[in-house]
Amino acid sequence: MQTQITCPNCQTPYVADVYQLIDVGRQPELKQLVLSGQFNLAVCPNCRASGQIGTPLVYHDPAHELFMTYVPSEMNLDPMQREQIIGRLVRQVVEDTPPEKRRAYMFQPQAVITLQTFMENILETEGITKEMIARQRKQSELLRKLANADKDVRDYLLKDNMALIDETFLAMLQSIMEAASQMEDNGQLVKLSNLRAKLMTETPAGRRVEKQQIAVHQFNQAAKKQGGLSAELLLSHVLANRDDDGVVDAIVNAGQGALRYNFFSLFTEEIEKEEKAGNLAAAKQLSDLRARLLKIYDQIQQQTRQVMTQAAETLEAILQAPDLETAVRANFEQFDDAFMYYLASRIAQADQQGQTDMVQALQHIHTLIVREAEGSVPPEIQLLNAMLEAETDSERAQILEEHPELVSAEILEVLDVVQDQVLQTGQEELNGRLETIKAMIAARL
DSSP states (O other), X not given: OEEEEEXXXXXXXXXXXOXXXXXXXXXXXXXXXXXXXXXXXXXXXXTOOEEEOXXXXXXXXXXXXXXXXXXXXXXXXXXXXXXXXXXXXXXXXXXXXXXXXXXXXXXSOEEESSHHHHHHHXXXXXXXXXXXXXXXXXXXXXXXXXXXXXXXXXXXXXHHTGGGOSHHHHHHHHHHHHHHHHTTOHHHHHHHHHHHHHHHHHSHHHHHHHHHHXXXXXXXXXXXXXXXXXHHHHHHHHHHTTTOHHHHHXXXXXXXXXXXXXXXXXHHHHHHHHHHTTOHHHHHHHHHHHHHHHHHHHHHHHHHHHHHHHHHHHHHHHHHSSXXXXXXXXXXGGOSHHHHHHHHHHHHHHHHTTOHHHHHHHHHXXXXXXXXXXXXXXXXXXXXXXXXXXXXXXXXXXXXXXXXXXXXXXXXXXXXXXXXXXXXXXXXXXXXXXXXXXXXXXXXX
């Protein structure tokens, strides 16, 4: 359903979608929406402020026989109000289920007291146990302490909590760095970047991740040298790193575009060569690896179908909206690379079919998205992007000349952080441009 909301930040009234009944047997996409944290999330179309909408919830997952109810305590509903709302939603689930598929658990839904328990129960159906969640809480607390500790305390914390620092911990750190960058918290961003550099060299997990990054860099450089991805190139790098599953997974993730039928056909030929040569152990190792990569390929295909379905539903909702500009703002969080790819494919399809009106409508949506995206980028970042895209130093100097108010010491700190990340991925050409830009800004300061 939809509800009217007034933004507490800028007082703008707007309409937001609110779900009270989550039946993932009928709408499986809602489960990922809940787990992603985007569920019942209201985003102001004017100032982009966001917040979770508190509402009674009924969750039904027939595949795992999970049936839960949750009412936020802050709503202060009396027992009769709770019973009316929850009872209506529970009855709807039962009535929407064919009689032959109704089970005993559906007549005794589990009432949970906290949203944390609600989420934990859903995560357990994904194989994420309470112990795993507790570990991530410890990792989050350790990360908070490390980010604000001085050198001596940090060294002690690392030594005493080395078991908590794994790939998940590093991913959490990267996520916080990205959030700090978006919020333009340059001081925190520098601290986190220094912490990440230390972890990458002084922890086993960091060294594993660094090894993966080096392998991916070598793969990307080889692809660039030959003019693009190919099944042969992907296979050669997979075989060269066959003894390290983590490195193989990182390379396959980087080369997903070449993970196709031809890749597996070539892989089979390699296995047959080992078998003919009498290297049965090597053939067995490659057969097991091929089977694992086939599972990864199937997962990628399934995820792609889900993402494209979501993109299609979002685009259709925008097309049906009475005001395209308002609809684009309301759905701005949904506009990722997958959505833009789907939008481009729809424009091309409509153009091929001679649907002029549809082409114009879709192109207008594209223009609105680009305009909204540009407006959400801080002016300092826009300045840096413009300088990076400039072809010559004279053009970069002209850009600086036109925006003297944006030149500051903070931009240099941001550039340092960006350079560290660029160096880790081995993008020498981009690093050279960053060096030039940094020198030009420093000279003006």
